Amino acid sequence: MIEPLLELFFARYNYWMAIILMLIGLYTLIAKQNLVKKLIGLNIFQTAIFLFYISLGEVRGGTAPIYLPEGVDALYVNPLPHVLILTAIVVGVSVTAVGLSLIVRMHEECGVIDEDGLLKEMRHR
Amino acid sequence: MTLIDHLPVLIIVIPILASLLILLAGWWDRRLCYPISLITILLQFGAAIVILLQVMREGAIRYYLGGWAPPFGIELAIDSFNSFILATILLLAAATAVYARRSVEREIGPEKTISFYVLFQLLVTGLVGMTITGDIFNLYVFLEISSIAAYTLIASARKPRSYVASFNYLVLGSIAGGFILIGIGNLYVATGTLNMLDLARLLPASFELATVHAAFLFLVIGFSIKAAFFPLHLWLPDAYTESPSAVTILISTVMAKVSIYALFRIIFTIFSTAYIIDVFPVTGFILFIATVAMIAGAVLAIAQSDLKRMLAYSSVSQVGYIMFSLGVTNQVALEGGLLHILGHAVMKGCLFMVAGLIIYRMGTSRLSELKGIAKAMPISCAAFALAGASMIGIPPTIGFMSKYYIVLGALEAGHWVYAGILLLGSLLAVGYIWRFIEIAYFRDGRDRGSGARTLEAPASMLAPMVALALLCLLLGVFVEGLMEIVGPAASLLLGGA
Amino acid sequence: MIWELDFALLLLMIICAIAAVTVRDLLYATVILSAYSLIMAVIWSEMNAVDVAFTEAAVGAGITTVLFIAAIARTGRRSSD
Amino acid sequence: MNIKALFAVLFIGIILFWAVEDMPAFGDPEAPATQYTGELYVRSVLPDIGIENIVTAILASYRGFDTLGEVVVIFTAGISVVLLLRRGERL
Amino acid sequence: MKENVVIRTISRFLVPFIQVYALYVIVHGALGAGGGFQGGVVFAASFILMIIAFDLPYVRQRFNYKWIVICSVLGVTIYATIGLLCLIPSGNYLEYGAIEAALGIPHLHGYLIDAVEVGIGITVMAAMTSIIYDISNKGGESS
Numbered sequence: 001m002i003e004p005l006l007e008l009f010f011a012r013y014n015y016w017m018a019i020i021l022m023l024i025g026l027y028t029l030i031a032k033q034n035l036v037k038k039l040i041g042l043n044i045f046q047t048a049i050f051l052f053y054i055s056l057g058e059v060r061g062g063t064a065p066i067y068l069p070e071g072v073d074a075l076y077v078n079p080l081p082h083v084l085i086l087t088a089i090v091v092g093v094s095v096t097a098v099g100l101s102l103i104v105r106m107h108e109e110c111g112v113i114d115e116d117g118l119l120k121e122m123r124h125r
Numbered sequence: 126m127t128l129i130d131h132l133p134v135l136i137i138v139i140p141i142l143a144s145l146l147i148l149l150a151g152w153w154d155r156r157l158c159y160p161i162s163l164i165t166i167l168l169q170f171g172a173a174i175v176i177l178l179q180v181m182r183e184g185a186i187r188y189y190l191g192g193w194a195p196p197f198g199i200e201l202a203i204d205s206f207n208s209f210i211l212a213t214i215l216l217l218a219a220a221t222a223v224y225a226r227r228s229v230e231r232e233i234g235p236e237k238t239i240s241f242y243v244l245f246q247l248l249v250t251g252l253v254g255m256t257i258t259g260d261i262f263n264l265y266v267f268l269e270i271s272s273i274a275a276y277t278l279i280a281s282a283r284k285p286r287s288y289v290a291s292f293n294y295l296v297l298g299s300i301a302g303g304f305i306l307i308g309i310g311n312l313y314v315a316t317g318t319l320n321m322l323d324l325a326r327l328l329p330a331s332f333e334l335a336t337v338h339a340a341f342l343f344l345v346i347g348f349s350i351k352a353a354f355f356p357l358h359l360w361l362p363d364a365y366t367e368s369p370s371a372v373t374i375l376i377s378t379v380m381a382k383v384s385i386y387a388l389f390r391i392i393f394t395i396f397s398t399a400y401i402i403d404v405f406p407v408t409g410f411i412l413f414i415a416t417v418a419m420i421a422g423a424v425l426a427i428a429q430s431d432l433k434r435m436l437a438y439s440s441v442s443q444v445g446y447i448m449f450s451l452g453v454t455n456q457v458a459l460e461g462g463l464l465h466i467l468g469h470a471v472m473k474g475c476l477f478m479v480a481g482l483i484i485y486r487m488g489t490s491r492l493s494e495l496k497g498i499a500k501a502m503p504i505s506c507a508a509f510a511l512a513g514a515s516m517i518g519i520p521p522t523i524g525f526m527s528k529y530y531i532v533l534g535a536l537e538a539g540h541w542v543y544a545g546i547l548l549l550g551s552l553l554a555v556g557y558i559w560r561f562i563e564i565a566y567f568r569d570g571r572d573r574g575s576g577a578r579t580l581e582a583p584a585s586m587l588a589p590m591v592a593l594a595l596l597c598l599l600l601g602v603f604v605e606g607l608m609e610i611v612g613p614a615a616s617l618l619l620g621g622a
Numbered sequence: 623m624i625w626e627l628d629f630a631l632l633l634l635m636i637i638c639a640i641a642a643v644t645v646r647d648l649l650y651a652t653v654i655l656s657a658y659s660l661i662m663a664v665i666w667s668e669m670n671a672v673d674v675a676f677t678e679a680a681v682g683a684g685i686t687t688v689l690f691i692a693a694i695a696r697t698g699r700r701s702s703d
Numbered sequence: 704m705n706i707k708a709l710f711a712v713l714f715i716g717i718i719l720f721w722a723v724e725d726m727p728a729f730g731d732p733e734a735p736a737t738q739y740t741g742e743l744y745v746r747s748v749l750p751d752i753g754i755e756n757i758v759t760a761i762l763a764s765y766r767g768f769d770t771l772g773e774v775v776v777i778f779t780a781g782i783s784v785v786l787l788l789r790r791g792e793r794l
Numbered sequence: 795m796k797e798n799v800v801i802r803t804i805s806r807f808l809v810p811f812i813q814v815y816a817l818y819v820i821v822h823g824a825l826g827a828g829g830g831f832q833g834g835v836v837f838a839a840s841f842i843l844m845i846i847a848f849d850l851p852y853v854r855q856r857f858n859y860k861w862i863v864i865c866s867v868l869g870v871t872i873y874a875t876i877g878l879l880c881l882i883p884s885g886n887y888l889e890y891g892a893i894e895a896a897l898g899i900p901h902l903h904g905y906l907i908d909a910v911e912v913g914i915g916i917t918v919m920a921a922m923t924s925i926i927y928d929i930s931n932k933g934g935e936s937s
Contacts, residue, residue: 010625011728011729012723012726012728012729013625013629013632013729014628014632014729015723015726015729016720016723017632017633017635017636019716019719019720019723020636021635021636021639022303022307022715022719023712023715023716023719024636024639024640024643025639026300026303026711026712026715027643027708027709027712028643029296029299029300030300030708030711030712031705031708031709032643032703033701033702033703034648034701034702034703035292036648036651036690036693036694036697036701037643037648037651037701037703038296039690040642040643040651040652040655040690041643042296042299043655043659043682043686044639044642044643044655044658045299045300045303046299046303047658047659047662047678047682049303049306049307049310050662050674050678051662051665051666052307052310053306053310054666054669054671054674055669055729056310056313056314056734056736057669057671057736057737057741058669058670058729058730059730059731059732059737059741060730060731060732061732062670062730062732063670064670064671064672064827065670065745065756065757065758066672066755066756066757066758066825066826066827067748067749067755067756067757075732076745076757077669077670077671077741078736078737078740078741078744079741079744079745079757079758079761080313080319080736080740080741080744080761081310081313081671081736082671082673082674082758083758083761083762083766083769084262084769085671085674086673086674086677086758086762086773086829086831087262087266087769087770087772087773088265088306089674089677089678089681089682090681090773090776090777090831090918091266091269091302091773091776093681093682093685093686093689093780094269094273094776094777094779094780095269095272095273095295095299095302095780096686096689096690097689097780097783097784097925097929098273098276098277098295098780098783098784098787099292099295100689100690100692100693100929101693101783101784101787101788101925101928101929102276102280102288102291102292102295102787103292103693103697104693104696104697104787104788104929105280105288105787105788106285106288106289106292107696107697107698109285109288110285113697113698114701114702114703118285118289121285122285122286122289131881131886131887134886134887138771138874138877138878138887141771141775141870141874142870142871142874145867145870145871148782148863148867149863149867152863188886188887189886190767190768190886190887190888191764191765191767191768191886191887191888191889191890192885192886192889192891192892193764193765196739196740196743197740197743197744197747197765198765198766198768199766199767199768199769236790237786240782240783240785240786241786243782244779244782244783244786247775247778247779247782250775251775254772260769262766262769263768263769263772266769266772266773266776267772269776270772270775270776270779273776273779273780273783274779274783276783277782277783277786277787280786280787281786307719311722313736314726314727314734314735314736315735316735316736316739317734317735317736317737317738317739317740317741318739318740319740334725335721335722335724335725336722336723336725336726338721338722339718339719339721339722340722342718343718672826672827673756673758673759673827673828673829673832675827676827676828676832677831677832677835680832680835680836680839681835684835684839685835685838685839685922685926688842688926689925689926689929692926692929692930693929695930696929696930751891752903752904752907753901753903753904754824754825754903754904754907755824755825755826756823756824756825756826756827756829758829759823759824759829759907759911760824760907762829763907763910763911764888764890764903764907767877767888767910768887768888770873770910770914771873771874771877771888773831773914774869774870774873774913774914774917774918775870777917777918777921777922778866778869778870778917778921780921780925781862781866781920781921781922781924781925784924784925784928784929785924785928787928788928788929788931789928
């Protein structure tokens with residue numbers, strides 16, 4: 001009973017951990033009031049997705065996808081997820097930058113950066 | 126190889142270079158921004174028409190970037206469905222670009238015009254890229270270009286409310302982006318490729334895997350957030366209401382339609398109709414949600430007291446119609462759905478242009494302050510009435526034709542109850558359109574210059590609005606010609622020729 | 623790849639993530655997020671994704687942290703939750 | 704609010720955990736992703752392009768259009784921040 | 795910020811090294827870990843160090859908005875133009891092999907990839923620096 005479960009766990013523990021991180025990030029993104037906290041959650045969420053991708057590319061016993069000198073035979077890991085994630089990291093930092101500048105503007109205009117405070121502020125105007 | 130063969134890539138790359146040119150030229154002289162932007166979008170529109178004609182004549186275009194055939198490289202794949210959407214969105218983008226100048230002068234402020242036009246250009250380019258790419262990860266990259274541009278453009282109204290709306294959209298949009306990324310990863314794990322046609326070829330072998338089901342769910346949820354499909358529409362009303370008029374028109378017509386396009390592309394091209402009917406039966410669920418969306422969107426629209434917000438909720442309702450045609454999944458309904466993508470873009474563009482004009486002149490779009498406005502702005506209100514008639518579905522407008530085909534398809538598939546509810550939804554559309562008509566035409570306003578003075582906006586704003594209003598009518602009258610474009614597209618989606 | 627090390631780092635990362643989202647001082651949260659990114663970079667380089675690890679170390683632990691700290695300096699570091 | 708968020712997150716979590724069950728094991732050399740495009744890229748970068756770093760080769764050549772998109776994303780973000788925050792400049 | 799001679803001297807000493815390293819990372823992308831994006835970010839990091847050691851107006855005088863606009867435009871232009879150049883010898887967009895075949899220079903493919911990486915690096919450096927300037931600029935007064 002416990003053996004196959006353990007096997008299932010250890011065969012894919014990277015995926016489990018990535019999913020747990022994703023859920024932590026997603027919960028923060030949805031539920032937290034503070035807007036900076038939301039962006040921290042967004043960062044955790046995205047990084048967890050990246051971990052998931054890198055786990056896809058991993059090959060047991062593989063080496064980094066940079067050619068070894070000729071004559072050396074090697075098993076390389078799958079390079080495609082790395083390329084995709086390089087692009088996605090850029091997208092992540094761009095979204096973070098835009099989000100932070102929106103937060104700075106909101107703070108300049110309203111003086112608060114949590115959701116309830118902003119809603120209250122909106123109702124007054 | 127002539128230049129025509131490279132048109133699929135030039136339609137993306139030249140506008141990117143043009144956006145750089147806008148930045149540099151604006152640095153030199155701010156007045157140069159607008160003409161460059163307008164010329165670029167008009168050129169793009171012309172190129173889209175050429176591509177559409179070429180696809181109709183010679184069949185699908187496949188352009189291998191870098192000369193690498195898939196699954197190695199990225200390809201641009203344009204078929205009859207793609208090219209139709211491409212022409213539609215660039216038509217609306219061109220109309221918006223003509224409209225934008227005065228509205229931007231009024232609402233954005235002089236020192237921000239340069240960056241506004243750069244982002245405007247990048248938003249349109251990102252959406253064009255999303256439409257014609259044949260690689261699912263490339264789709265994600267262009268989605269993020271357009272999303273980042275859209276977040277900022279919404280906030281460019283520089284009011285606290287627009288910042289909040291933009292941030293909410295940023296949060297939901299990032300969640301959607303993350304879901305799409307997870308979905309792409311799951312597809313990649315199941316098949317090992319990212320090319321859409323390659324995926325379509327390889328996926329049926331692994332249809333039973335939970336990984337594929339999860340990929341389907343994540344991609345559909347992600348793009349449903351972007352397309353504001355009913356329970357996931359929460360970002361939409363604020364984003365549409367609080368952004369500058371030109372931006373509202375652009376995102377409500379072009380951007381929403383491209384998200385719906387991506388949804389169609391994923392459901393019909395990558396996963397096939399066989400998948401959504403037999404393997405993972407979701408069509409019934411989609412029909413149900415789409416019907417709820419139609420009714421709830423219309424009811425919420427009736428309850429609003431602000432013109433722009435009312436139109437925003439009406440968009441939620443209309444997305445329901447398009448998704449309904451997706452759920453019916455037969456030739457006639459899909460033809461109706463594709464017609465409705467074009468028709469809704471045209472009429473909603475026109476309606477938001479009227480709202481923008483009213484804000485331009487009156488400084489507000491609250492319905493209670495617009496009593497008797499038809500006397501002051503006769504052309505705008507007439508355009509509103511015409512586009513509104515199309516929204517309700519009065520023959521012979523395009524809105525009638527598309528709804529007619531959707532209902533016909535639903536009846537053909539035996540969904541009697543849903544067809545009835547769909548007609549009821551049209552009645553609800555009468556509710557919110559009539560509210561404005563009544564206020565504009567049949568209520569007496571407070572003293573507003575005793576009727577002699579007209580408040581009509583400048584011609585550069587009126588012209589695209591009138592053109593779109595007439596287009597609502599003309600497209601409905603000459604619907605036969607359109608069917609020649611839409612028919613092959615629908616049968617392509619269903620897996621035919 | 624040594625799975626014990628991998629596993630320990632992943633657990634540490636989950637602890638960092640929970641700490642980053644629960645701590646009330648935003649500056650602390652940002653610094654913990656930076657540590658989280660750095661551990662992520664270590665895990666990736668250990669999974670043979672050297673380019674991505676380099677990028678994450680430079681962007682996630684570097685630029686993102688700087689942007690967060692700059693924004694927090696302008697908006698205040700207290701958070702209600 | 705928190706309860707709603709918790710339910711949404713749990714829903715997503717269930718789909719994710721469900722998806723993982725059918726995935727190939729972690730580091731499995733037989734996985735379709737590694738077998739198909741992964742192998743193809745590793746075998747063809749040196750003869751096609753002739754540089755050592757496979758990731759750079761894919762990034763700049765095979766999937767160069769993605770990278771163009773990536774550069775445009777960062778450019779868009781730069782302009783966005785300019786529009787949102789900068790005051791009193793020509794831009 | 796309080797005058798701090800130690801920090802200023804050390805960072806004045808360090809900044810050129812960081813920038814040289816960034817250039818190395820950009821050009822080294824074809825051989826090992828690294829590439830345009832990483833190098834651009836490291837280059838931007840040297841400006842961050844200068845902002846911390848000196849203050850924002852000082853750095854902004856040295857590397858002002860004009861340069862940022864020129865650099866960010868230049869990078870994207872390099873990339874897109876190299877792609878367009880591939881159309882001339884009847885290749886597809888970004889088909890470096892077509893130029894290599896047309897000119898007959900061996901290993902040109904690799905050099906073009908280096909050129910593209912330089913383009914990426916320039917844009918990333920300029921955009922990141924601009925973002926950092928704007929977000930850390932308290933009060934928003936211009937330079």
